Amino acid sequence: MTQIEIKVNDKLHKLDVFPMARLLDVLREQLQLTGTKEGCGEGECGACTVVLDGRIVNSCLVPAAQVNGAEITTIEGVAHNDQLHAVQQAFIQHGGAQCGICTPGMVLAAVDLLKRNPQPTEVDIRNGLAGNLCRCTGYMKIFESVVRACQK
């Protein structure tokens, strides 16, 4: 075991971890932040997306030893108090979520896209969400939700 210090959603944690433990498991099991989902566990589906030092990553592919000193934002840290992010609001209003497993990753990928590129083209949106798989919606409602979120 090794000790790491990480800031998750603006809160500092000191944790004892196995160095090769997946960030995904540290978040879900040690910090009970179960909003981050496990889909494929091999970096294909994007369900476990979190923001690590300002960039989205697949938390299933990041070992705990590599996040010592890092700042992480999970889906639980996207809303500010009761104020949902424009992307979250748009997902609710335009049916962007169905079963909900891909939703945290989709929302974080969309929030990341809008942060880097507040006026994305349709191609930008498709590229921004290309690493996130959804098995329910057929993608169009997710795509429309992100388009609407840009118009806010």
Add this chain to the structure above:
Amino acid sequence: MRAFIPDYQLITPASLAEALALLKNEPNVWKPFAGGTDLMVLLEAGKLPHHNYINIWGLGELHGIEVSSTHVTLGALITYTEVQAHPILRSEFPMLCQAASETGGLAIQNRGTLGGNIINASPAADSPPALLAYDAEIELISSGGSRWVPYHGFHTGYKQMQLGADELLARIRLPRNTEGATHYYRKVGTRKAQAISKVCLAATGRMNNGTIDDTRIALGSVAPIVVRCVQTENVLRGQKPDAETIASACDILLREVSPIDDIRSTAGYRLQVTKNLLTDFLMRLH
């Protein structure tokens, strides 16, 4: 079945010197661990045979991009995202940027590194064909010093490479001689993002008075290693890229590759697509 996580070591050295000393003093005990986008997949599947890793992600010497009048030198830990963002790479080495943009999705591109792509040594890796077509050189360092070698020839067989147990890939150097060249990169996969390629071709070519002055051609996913197709290049040099030249180049090219049937594609499909991609490249030379 998942791996037993407590069995795995991932230690973070305080410096590059410490990492190199570990590699030297305990040969074959430690292996470098960069962005983890390949190794963690194996770990999760319970198929990561090696157990002790050195976390090199934080070593500043292995990051960054240096530009001189003759070369662009990339730290081995440059990510696909950093590749795509660099203005000189975009203007002079567009195939490398395209390869980076077609590797995984954004979350993978933020973690995956060029050095990792080389050392993981997958024959289906996306950036090595571009690196071969750009005549890249790589720097291998150890506590005893450093050596630059051509990237072409580094891989000797499936997952085999000319890397000493005490050596670490430190930098990748690209000669800035691409002005006026045609750059052709095409990855054929099941979908645009996240797919592992069925066939990938990267080629540069330069014309002079209607004939091919110089060309470099490399292919991924059609042999045990990513291959530079030197014989094909040789038959093309000095020729007009007409139908006859293209047909004979395709014949030679198919002798330089040895695709197999696997879960992603078939040997027959790969051979056909290999020919089509070479033809497409040669028809675009001007």
